[in-house]
């Protein structure tokens with residue numbers, strides 16, 4: 469493809485597609501075979517075997533994913549957790565120290581607090597917006613800096629450029645979970661992050677029907693990630709990979725609509741007297757709005773808010789909404805609503821939630837690709853009885 473044809477929308481459709489296509493097929497076939505004939509002189513690394521992530525459908529998906537994140541190389545994994553844990557396992561040895569910035573996805577938080585000690589890693593949690601805290605946490609054994617692009621559920625945006633620069637300056641591997649942003653909104657390699665992870669279960673696939681993950685980075689780093697993944701065995705099955713590649717083709721369209729929906733809903737809620745607080749990086753009232761506007765193209769699909777009237781009002785509002793499903797997760801074509809204190813963040817104690825600023829009455833809304841007007845109208849009707 470020429471330079472002129474590499475805008476994101478075009479890459480999403482044509483990137484990584486072999487041309488001429490196999491047998492002229494417009495859609496890359498699913499090679500479900502577990503093993504392929506060896507050729508004379510082939511080394512172990514060249515064997516095509518399904519767990520070694522070298523089946524032709526896997527190769528195809530990796531090419532596409534690398535192009536979309538603007539990376540030299542990519543690997544698909546069996547889940548988002550497999551992506552994050554493999555990136556860490558490929559980076560750290562026993563005795564190493566990790567700086568972890570922010571409030572993490574529950575699974576990642578549990579891994580860093582519960583599993584890391586068994587592996588001999590020490591972890592310090594710091595504020596992603598406070599460079600002095602990073603410097604204070606730094607030790608001779610520090611090897612990695614881990615962060616999420618947009619935090620959950622308060623949708624805070626850390627000083628991502630500074631985190632990448634700090635990591636480079638101190639020889640740390642910078643690892644970012646870009647699930648909430650997607651490469652449509654933010655491409656972390658462009659500001660210097662070393663490894664980018666995704667739960668492809670969310671927006672990359674976008675249809676709430678597979679579990680998958682992704683790690684991208686330089687060819688050298690990805691070779692290490694891949695060898696660890698191959699040994700731990702969390703490879704993605706080609707059938708799920710086929711669905712992921714199909715989802716990726718519409719990623720830009722879906723995410724732009726989700727961004728527009730989230731901004732429309734956030735603005736409506738901010739102007740509504742039944743709502744006490746709205747968190748969305750696209751609002752001027754968000755503490756990191758300027759940073760998000762500089763780094764991002766759009767502000768993501770997720771917002772959170774607190775209704776006037778506490779937990780009872782939050783539950784009544786969730787019950788009154790007709791379009792969204794009441795469920796955790798995010799990034800799919802259908803809107804989802806949840807109260808993090810009883811779902812995604814129920815694993816934390818009330819004191820831990822309070823320390824992170826996750827109030828009991830906080831509601832998280834993940835926008836799908838419905839019409840903005842319909843989502844806003846749904847909120848209007850669900851809020852009306854609460855005001856009576």
Ligand SMILES: *Cc1c(COP(=O)(O)O)cnc(C)c1O
Pocket residue numbers: 547548549550573575576616620645647648666667668669670679680681
């Ligand atoms: C869902 C999610 C994960 C975990 O992904 P799975 O595919 O469920 O393993 C990790 N990070 C973030 C930000 C997520 O939203």
